[in-house]
Amino acid sequence: MRIETSRLIIRNFEEKDAAGLYEYLAAPPVNCFYSEKVNSYDEALKKVKEKQNGKDHGSCYAVCLCDTDFIIGEVFTMKEHPDTYSVGWNFNLNYGKKGYAAEAAKAVVNNLFENDARRIYAYAEDDNLPSQKLCERLGMRREGLFVEFISFVNNPDGTPHYENTYQYAILKREWTNR
Template sequence: MYLKTDRLIIRDFDKKDAAGLYEYLQHPPVHCFMSEKLDSLEEAEKEVEQRAKEGEHFAVCLSDTDSIIGDVFAMKEEPDTYSVGWNFNLKYGKSGYATEAAKALMDFLFNKDARRIYAYAEDDNIPSQKLCERLGMRKEGLFIDFISFVNNPDGTPYYENTYQYAILKREWIELLTY
């Protein structure tokens, strides 16, 4: 994949992305990315190789330097639904990069073959919820004690409440015409 926006390039992962990926995955800011936590640059190099092969995660890079600032992902559920998400280096927060990248990804998917796109956001992940809303996604529901990414101090699973947001292709097109 290769997408270009005003300020960003969204592309397949490359070996040169390892240090940047490590920078934001050595301390994931939200629980849902704890399984992706990286403990070394060597782990980041292996992760970049894996992501380059799988075709679900894409590097989000500044267009002027091609340096990675985050990633977006899209997982297809046949025949025409995608689960999407994003993870960004907090150093680049509040700059509109996540919105710009997610819009480009969703536009690409709707122009490809998507009929429906959805995303999950834990109830304490306000930035991700706001991003979904900026993208025109509707809140479809709240799953109570839906999933556990980490454990409580006593070792039992810490279950999180999770919102599901979604948008249909016809709704996306309608947003673009306004």
């Protein structure tokens, strides 16, 4: 996939993305990306190669600034046959509050609907307000709250810390009519 917007390029990962990826995966801001944490440039390079080879159980794309081709985040999609997709995103907080995540997510959702998607959904933990707001800006409806749905990290005593997770979704006909 390669999508260009007025400010962004959404493309497959390249080895040169390791430095930028390291910037935002060295200290993931939300627990759901804790398993992606990298501790060095070499680990970031390995992670880029995994994303290139599809070892992340879906399709993952680098989101880069048009003028520099520097990676500022990523979007990912996973198809559930025949026509449903899960989408998500992770962005460098140093580039926050500029609308980049919304611009990238909108472009990817639009691309999926222009191809074979009928329904697209996303998860956002109940303490991840920026992702919840992004889902709402995309026109997604909040479909439900999964209480103690998943654990990404452990509590200080070693027991799993379960996250409450919202599910948002939008249908192709809703996207087209918005």
